[in-house]
Amino acid sequence: xxxxxxxxxxxxxxxxxxxxxxxxxxxxxxxxxxxxxxxxxxxxxxxxxxxxxxxxxxxxxxxxxxxxxxxxxxxxxxxxxxxxxxxxxxxxxxxxxxxxxxxxxxxxxxxxxxxxxxxxxxxxxxxxxxxxxxxxxxxxxxxxxxxxxxxxxxxxxxxxxxxxxxxxxxxxxxxx
Amino acid sequence: xxxxxxxxxxxxxxxxxxxxxxxxxxxxxxxxxxxxxxxxxxxxxxxxxxxxxxxxxxxxxxxxxxxxxxxxxxxxxxxx
Numbered sequence: 001x002x003x004x005x006x007x008x009x010x011x012x013x014x015x016x017x018x019x020x021x022x023x024x025x026x027x028x029x030x031x032x033x034x035x036x037x038x039x040x041x042x043x044x045x046x047x048x049x050x051x052x053x054x055x056x057x058x059x060x061x062x063x064x065x066x067x068x069x070x071x072x073x074x075x076x077x078x079x080x081x082x083x084x085x086x087x088x089x090x091x092x093x094x095x096x097x098x099x100x101x102x103x104x105x106x107x108x109x110x111x112x113x114x115x116x117x118x119x120x121x122x123x124x125x126x127x128x129x130x131x132x133x134x135x136x137x138x139x140x141x142x143x144x145x146x147x148x149x150x151x152x153x154x155x156x157x158x159x160x161x162x163x164x165x166x167x168x169x170x171x172x173x174x175x176x
Numbered sequence: 177x178x179x180x181x182x183x184x185x186x187x188x189x190x191x192x193x194x195x196x197x198x199x200x201x202x203x204x205x206x207x208x209x210x211x212x213x214x215x216x217x218x219x220x221x222x223x224x225x226x227x228x229x230x231x232x233x234x235x236x237x238x239x240x241x242x243x244x245x246x247x248x249x250x251x252x253x254x255x256x
């Protein structure tokens with residue numbers, strides 16, 4: 001159910017009808033908007049991980065959270081270095097804002113949980129979040145990115161995030 | 177070598193006294209760590225290399241502590 005919830009958010013934000021003058025479809029985002037979404041999505045997962053380190057007492061959850069901070073930080077550093085090389089700035093957009101708004105609600109919800117209830121919610125969300133973002137990156141972002149270096153970075157990132165998805169699936173079983 | 181979140185090769189025949197080196201070609205940091213934790217290269221960042229020297233009693237199965245699904249195996253040949 002959690003997965004369906006996240007997928008629904010992404011589906012709605014990615015595919016909702018065009019409103020006003022601005023395109024409201026993930027498929028219409030340009031490279032710099034896509035880079036912004038990815039940077040925001042990375043930082044959201046880093047925030048979830050810090051929350052997990054603060055609340056959870058489960059070593060498997062801590063290990064996963066530390067990997068999320070380490071890997072998403074490394075990917076973001078590469079992304080910023082590439083943007084600096086290209087003399088480009090990531091561009092804020094509707095999907096970045098929706099992701100941030102949804103993450104704020106989830107952080108409020110998870111902050112109130114403790115013990116096994118927190119671990120279960122964190123693990124299930126990590127699995128759902130990685131599935132949803134990986135699907136977006138693989139099927140919408142990568143096919144639409146025009147710059148070859150940006151595309152290569154997303155392809156490398158996707159390989160890492162697919163490993164995270166498998167790791168999250170393992171963590172979900174561990175916290176049952 | 178470590179590339180695309182796999183140890184390459186994932187099975188390696190080595191002799192006692194050999195030095196095994198892992199160079200990380202990924203963005204994500206990795207480790208090479210014995211499954212029984214008896215040896216550990218520590219964190220290997222992008223384009224960094226870490227190595228160990230093979231001993232007769234070296235534990236052969238290893239993984240990445242940061243990405244536990246990444247696994248590999250050494251075959252240790254002991255000279256007569």
